[in-house]
Amino acid sequence: MSIEELSNKGIDSFVNNFVSFISKKAPEFCIAQYKKHEMKLNKGLPEYIKANYQRCAYVRTLLKRDRPTELDKIYEPLQFKIDNYILKEDEIKSSISTDLHRTIISGYAGNGKTIFLKKIYKELIDSQVNFYPIFFELRNISSGTQTLLDCIYESIVTYSDSFTQKQFTYGLKKGLFYFLIDGLDEVSDSQQSNIQEEIIKLTLKYPYCPFVVTSRPNEFTTWENFHVAHLLPFDYRQCQSYITKIDFIEERKTEFLEFLTEDEFEEHKEFLSNPLLASMMLLTFDEYGDIPAKRHIFYEKCFQVLIKEHDASKGRFHRPLKSKLSHEELEKVFMYFCAMTYQKQEYSFTLQQVDKYINSALKIVNLDSICKKNDIRYDFVHSVSLLLQDSNYFEFIHRSFQEYFFAKLIVNDRKYELENKLDNIDSLFSIEKFNLFAMIEDMDHDYFETEYVLKKLKVLNEYFESIDVENEPEKIFEQFADSLNINLFSSHNDNFIFSIYLYPLSKLSMHKNKKELNYFILSKVDDIYGNLTFNYSINLSRNDILKVRSKYDSCIERTMKSKDNTYEGMIIRLDRKILIELKCTKYAQYIKKRLNNYYNDILSRTTKQHSIIDEIIFKNKKLKNIISG
Numbered sequence: 001m002s003i004e005e006l007s008n009k010g011i012d013s014f015v016n017n018f019v020s021f022i023s024k025k026a027p028e029f030c031i032a033q034y035k036k037h038e039m040k041l042n043k044g045l046p047e048y049i050k051a052n053y054q055r056c057a058y059v060r061t062l063l064k065r066d067r068p069t070e071l072d073k074i075y076e077p078l079q080f081k082i083d084n085y086i087l088k089e090d091e092i093k094s095s096i097s098t099d100l101h102r103t104i105i106s107g108y109a110g111n112g113k114t115i116f117l118k119k120i121y122k123e124l125i126d127s128q129v130n131f132y133p134i135f136f137e138l139r140n141i142s143s144g145t146q147t148l149l150d151c152i153y154e155s156i157v158t159y160s161d162s163f164t165q166k167q168f169t170y171g172l173k174k175g176l177f178y179f180l181i182d183g184l185d186e187v188s189d190s191q192q193s194n195i196q197e198e199i200i201k202l203t204l205k206y207p208y209c210p211f212v213v214t215s216r217p218n219e220f221t222t223w224e225n226f227h228v229a230h231l232l233p234f235d236y237r238q239c240q241s242y243i244t245k246i247d248f249i250e251e252r253k254t255e256f257l258e259f260l261t262e263d264e265f266e267e268h269k270e271f272l273s274n275p276l277l278a279s280m281m282l283l284t285f286d287e288y289g290d291i292p293a294k295r296h297i298f299y300e301k302c303f304q305v306l307i308k309e310h311d312a313s314k315g316r317f318h319r320p321l322k323s324k325l326s327h328e329e330l331e332k333v334f335m336y337f338c339a340m341t342y343q344k345q346e347y348s349f350t351l352q353q354v355d356k357y358i359n360s361a362l363k364i365v366n367l368d369s370i371c372k373k374n375d376i377r378y379d380f381v382h383s384v385s386l387l388l389q390d391s392n393y394f395e396f397i398h399r400s401f402q403e404y405f406f407a408k409l410i411v412n413d414r415k416y417e418l419e420n421k422l423d424n425i426d427s428l429f430s431i432e433k434f435n436l437f438a439m440i441e442d443m444d445h446d447y448f449e450t451e452y453v454l455k456k457l458k459v460l461n462e463y464f465e466s467i468d469v470e471n472e473p474e475k476i477f478e479q480f481a482d483s484l485n486i487n488l489f490s491s492h493n494d495n496f497i498f499s500i501y502l503y504p505l506s507k508l509s510m511h512k513n514k515k516e517l518n519y520f521i522l523s524k525v526d527d528i529y530g531n532l533t534f535n536y537s538i539n540l541s542r543n544d545i546l547k548v549r550s551k552y553d554s555c556i557e558r559t560m561k562s563k564d565n566t567y568e569g570m571i572i573r574l575d576r577k578i579l580i581e582l583k584c585t586k587y588a589q590y591i592k593k594r595l596n597n598y599y600n601d602i603l604s605r606t607t608k609q610h611s612i613i614d615e616i617i618f619k620n621k622k623l624k625n626i627i628s629g
Helices: 005-007 012-023 027-035 046-055 091-098 112-126 147-155 164-172 189-205 236-245 249-258 262-271 274-289 295-312 329-345 350-366 373-385 399-412 418-423 432-443 445-465 514-527 542-551 576-581 585-628
Strands: 079-082 085-088 103-104 132-137 177-182 211-215 224-229 349-350 387-391 391-395 483-490 494-502 536-540 558-563 567-573
Touching: 005 399, 005 542, 046 112, 046 132, 046 494, 079 418, 079 585, 085 091, 091 103, 091 112, 103 112, 103 295, 103 391, 132 147, 132 329, 147 164, 147 399, 164 387, 177 189, 211 536, 224 274, 236 249, 236 274, 249 274, 274 295, 295 432, 329 399, 349 350, 350 373, 373 387, 373 542, 391 399, 391 558, 399 418, 399 432, 418 514, 418 536, 432 445, 445 585, 514 585, 536 542, 542 576
Parallel strands: 103 211, 103 224, 132 177, 177 211
Antiparallel strands: 079 085, 079 224, 349 391, 387 391, 483 494, 483 567, 494 536, 558 567
């Protein structure tokens, strides 16, 4: 069906039904005004409805970049969560239109917030329900003194100046309009509070008009009369259903769906959570016939697929990037863009912020005199689809791509020592930093192990050599954490099985960065030699434990206990006396020994590798001399 056919579908009957509906709500006033030609609802409405219907009936997808796709053919109904209740899309729609529950649709870019509003708008026209849908994007609001209501009215009048303010006011009072307000988070900071306040007042002043507002996740504590519906990611069924609907080679879709078992979905679900990411996963599978197990290979293949899709949209001919850069050059700019934003912990940006980082990246790679930031921005968003854009707001298609390209930059750049590069990443929490380190190690294991882990182990082992572990166990532990977690499990003889492990770092630790790095090294030892949690039986009864607790109460930060008394736990500070009395010295000895073993293992492998390389080079030189002689 063509755009023209779709846009005309049902509009005439919708307008007639709508006029009839208003007449039923206030027959005397409405009919009188209609006869006087003062309130001709059939003027202005068709033009506005038709223009918006065209926008809502079609969408562009990653798979079909150069031509629109009919929304109904690919639309997959969504699920939402309000408090602890999971609601289907129809339940949310009914809540808004029938129960007049004012609703905020909360979700990240690419999750389908705007598409959901377009679907509602189109359904209101197709089903000819008795509401006049008003679709308004807050990014279009003027920066002057106009109210939100004025801006909405002007957006209607744009299509026909015959629609009057009197009509608009009447419709508001009688609850004839269904407001679809898109992009609350796109309003400037200076206007944010005023717009929020105005939306809330409008819902109170016109209680019979349905209101639904979309926004990225935020605190909505002041929106007392609004429900907050959190848009949920695709589950397994939704993902399969969406892949079935999209316009793609049927044979390849079938192969992908056969590959996509529930177990595979669970393993890769972060990249199947919405239509955009699911499409990317399909393209990657189509190109390579599998989804790589190693994360960095998957990201690399995704990037290559996105580049290929950009070229494929022009047939077999190479399609130049708008920036006129090579693919390699654009990737390099993006790597520096990711490096700067990752270290700043920035994952979403305004237009000004994006351009600032692009300018900085261009200067670093000496391309600032060759191409414009606007063209680079266009390529990031449209040519390779690594950034998503909502008006003047941008974010990564998935945050892990930012991590991947930063890790790739670190591995590729050998100008600076790896130790210095990684140690200077001091603004991240442990889990983020560890993920980055794991990505780097995955890319080049030998480089990471010899240029980073080995150097850290050497420093630690040299320090531990001077420590009397039996009398100074705290000096071992304090290199990794601020506390110890001790778990006690009852045995049949009323003694305890003792379990000790390092407690996660305090965010307030004065030496947080150093301890994080050391803790990461310890986790590597744990991977090689097994669990570093040291379990052993001790000859301490429950009463003995209680005595130790009471004696060193000031050293205990937190205690835990199960209802049936089979488990007790405590988090203790690194106080020497309590560590010795609880026999934590054995755990300290264990850590020291394992770190030393790991260091010697790496050193032995590295020495052997260097020896082999030297021998190969020497033999080659010798052979060359023989040939030349």
